[in-house]
Amino acid sequence: MRKLSADRVSRAVASLCLRANFELRQDVLRKIKEGLKREKNKTARGILEAVIRNADIAKKERLAICQDTGLPQVFLEVGQDLKITGDLDSAVNKGIEAGYRAGFLRRSVVRDPLSRGKTGYTPAIIHTRLVKGSRLKVTVLPKGFGCENKTRLKMFKPTAGLDGIKGFVIESVKLAGPDACPPYVVGVGIGGTADYACLLAKKVLLRKGPSPKGSVLKLERDLLKKLNKLNIGPMGLGGRTTALAVNIETYPTHIAGLPVAVNISCHALRSASVTL
Amino acid sequence: MVLLTGAIFTARDQAHKRMAQALKKGRKPPLRLKGAVIYYCGPTQTPKGKVIGSCGPTTSSRMDEFTPLLLKKGLSGMIGKGRRAKEVIQAVRKYRAVYFLAYAGCGALGSKYIKKAKVFAYRDLGAEAIFKLEVKDLPLIVGIDARGESVYKT
Numbered sequence: 157m158r159k160l161s162a163d164r165v166s167r168a169v170a171s172l173c174l175r176a177n178f179e180l181r182q183d184v185l186r187k188i189k190e191g192l193k194r195e196k197n198k199t200a201r202g203i204l205e206a207v208i209r210n211a212d213i214a215k216k217e218r219l220a221i222c223q224d225t226g227l228p229q230v231f232l233e234v235g236q237d238l239k240i241t242g243d244l245d246s247a248v249n250k251g252i253e254a255g256y257r258a259g260f261l262r263r264s265v266v267r268d269p270l271s272r273g274k275t276g277y278t279p280a281i282i283h284t285r286l287v288k289g290s291r292l293k294v295t296v297l298p299k300g301f302g303c304e305n306k307t308r309l310k311m312f313k314p315t316a317g318l319d320g321i322k323g324f325v326i327e328s329v330k331l332a333g334p335d336a337c338p339p340y341v342v343g344v345g346i347g348g349t350a351d352y353a354c355l356l357a358k359k360v361l362l363r364k365g366p367s368p369k370g371s372v373l374k375l376e377r378d379l380l381k382k383l384n385k386l387n388i389g390p391m392g393l394g395g396r397t398t399a400l401a402v403n404i405e406t407y408p409t410h411i412a413g414l415p416v417a418v419n420i421s422c423h424a425l426r427s428a429s430v431t432l
Numbered sequence: 433m434v435l436l437t438g439a440i441f442t443a444r445d446q447a448h449k450r451m452a453q454a455l456k457k458g459r460k461p462p463l464r465l466k467g468a469v470i471y472y473c474g475p476t477q478t479p480k481g482k483v484i485g486s487c488g489p490t491t492s493s494r495m496d497e498f499t500p501l502l503l504k505k506g507l508s509g510m511i512g513k514g515r516r517a518k519e520v521i522q523a524v525r526k527y528r529a530v531y532f533l534a535y536a537g538c539g540a541l542g543s544k545y546i547k548k549a550k551v552f553a554y555r556d557l558g559a560e561a562i563f564k565l566e567v568k569d570l571p572l573i574v575g576i577d578a579r580g581e582s583v584y585k586t
Contacts, residue, residue: 199573202433203535210538220476220486223539223559260477260485262559272446275558300537302491302513334584335491335514337537391536392514392584393573424537 158235158290160432162242165294168430169230169251172296174259176428177220180211183364184341184400184425191339191397200395204339207390207423218259222424224300225261228252228280231297231359235289248294249278264301283355295362295429303336303422309354312414321346321416322379328418329383329399334392337422342383342402345417347409357419360405362427367404376402390423434532435569440469440511442563444490447554448498455501462553463562466506473511474559475549476539484549484565486539489513492531496520503527511572515584525580532572533583545570 185208192204214221230248234240240247255261256277263275287293308328312320325344332340345356367373379402389395400423409415441463443451451461463470472492476485492512499510500523508529513536516524524531535541548566555561576582 206535206538206541210535210541213544214486214540217540219479219482219540219543221540222537223474223476223486223488223542224490225476225486260479262474262476262485264474264559274556275560305491333515335493337513391533391573393533422537 157237157239159239159241160292162240162244162247164432165240165244165247165292166251166254168294168432169248169296170255170258172294172428172430173228173252173255173261173298176296176298176426177225177259177261178218179215180221181364181425181427184423185211187400188339188423191400195395195397197389197395199393200389200397203390203393204397220259220261221426222300222422223262224302225256225264226298226300227265228256228277229297229299229358230280230282231295231362232282232284233287233293234284235291236286237290238292240292244284245282248282249280252278252280292432293429294432295427297362297427299426300422300424303332303340303420306332306336306420307354307357307418309350309415309417311350312416314412314414316414318375322382324416325379325402325418326382326386328420329388330386332420333388336420337424338388338392339390339397339400339423341400341421341425342379343419343421344402344404345407345419346404346414347407348415350415352407353415353417354419356405356407357417360403361419361421361425363403369406372404372406376404434572434574436469436532436572437568437570438566440471440565440567441552442473442475442565443470444472444474444560445494446557446560447562448495450554452498452501455505465502467508468506469509469511470502470507471511471534471565475543475563476559478549482543484543484546486543487546488539488542489534489536492516499523503529516576516582521576521580521582524576524578528578530574530578531576533575534570534572
């Protein structure tokens with residue numbers, strides 16, 4: 157059985173924290189540049205140019221892309237034939253602490269949601285899944301809370317169909333409006349259970365291209381077109397660049413239901429992965 | 433587009449709550465509100481050799497419930513991102529204040545306009561403490577002007 161030390165996991169997590177917070181994902185940057193090419197609104201163009209300049213400064217000067225360096229979220233895919241020596245969860249949190257401290261990132265986590273109080277870097281939200289093989293894939297997603305606050309879930313009737321889903325996604329983006337740093341990447345989870353649809357909507361933000369499924373791809377394209385006609389635009393000041401992408405993930409569900417979750421990301425969609 | 437130069441103060445959720453509580457009890461908040469400009473911002477830590485870390489606006493609407501009171505006490509300007517409540521727009525008009533928008537999600541860029549930074553009050557709040565910032569030519573967009581005209585349609 158292949159062995160992997162918890163220390164090695166910590167080091168990998170620390171380095172992912174820095175990469176994710178300093179270097180805007182290439183696919184996201186490309187989409188912002190494509191948006192700028194299409195954008196005609198002068199104010200919107202100015203903002204998109206600032207966003208690109210910001211990404212450039214962040215990378216060169218090792219400064220966080222956004223001051224909200226998020227509640228760190230970590231996705232682990234653990235190969236079932238891999239033996240990790242040491243405590244995996246604490247190794248991840250140790251890595252977050254080390255990475256965030258080294259990068260002068262923000263302490264945005266309060267230990268108690270009720271009394272609030274002192275802020276820190278951890279605990280991270282860790283999602284662990286067992287997969288085939290003997291490798292460990294680690295993904296860090298430092299998502300800010302301005303956009304996380306705009307997350308929505310609706311348990312539709314199974315007969316609601318595509319129109320119901322589209323209406324809900326569009327309504328969710330309108331509700332987020334100028335507040336959560338548009339242009340957005342819109343994550344949509346359809347199916348499963350209430351909790352699972354929310355997880356799908358979050359995880360699909362990690363996907364860097366369109367859906368490989370034809371029917372889903374069609375829905376993504378259709379929604380993207382509709383969202384970019386809302387004239388919300390960068391910072392909500394108008395323009396055709398309201399969404400950079402709509403990423404949809406589906407999962408089997410129950411005959412009595414159709415859960416739909418929307419998880420919006422700001423234009424600073426940050427994540428980084430490594431396979432150990 | 434407006435370029436702002438001078439001293440401004442950061443304050444976000446917890447600092448607002450504390451200032452509002454102090455005012456309601458008849459106490460003075462640590463920040464003299466008359467003529468002050470508040471930036472809704474919680475910067476990252478300051479890297480070695482820099483004035484401040486990444487520093488951009490947070491969502492303004494979370495401060496809405498406290499804002500009319502602060503405006504009544506003389507606050508003259510706010511910097512943030514996104515929409516404001518009707519009550520805030522009315523208070524901005526009544527007290528002839530102004531609400532600015534800063535480039536949202538651009539904290540690395542935002543840090544470049546800050547020439548000096550120090551913790552001013554509520555140090556225990558960490559990133560949510562009140563920082564005094566000296567800014568030079570900070571680019572802003574007028575979100576709500578002194579007549580209560582909002583840049584957002586809805």
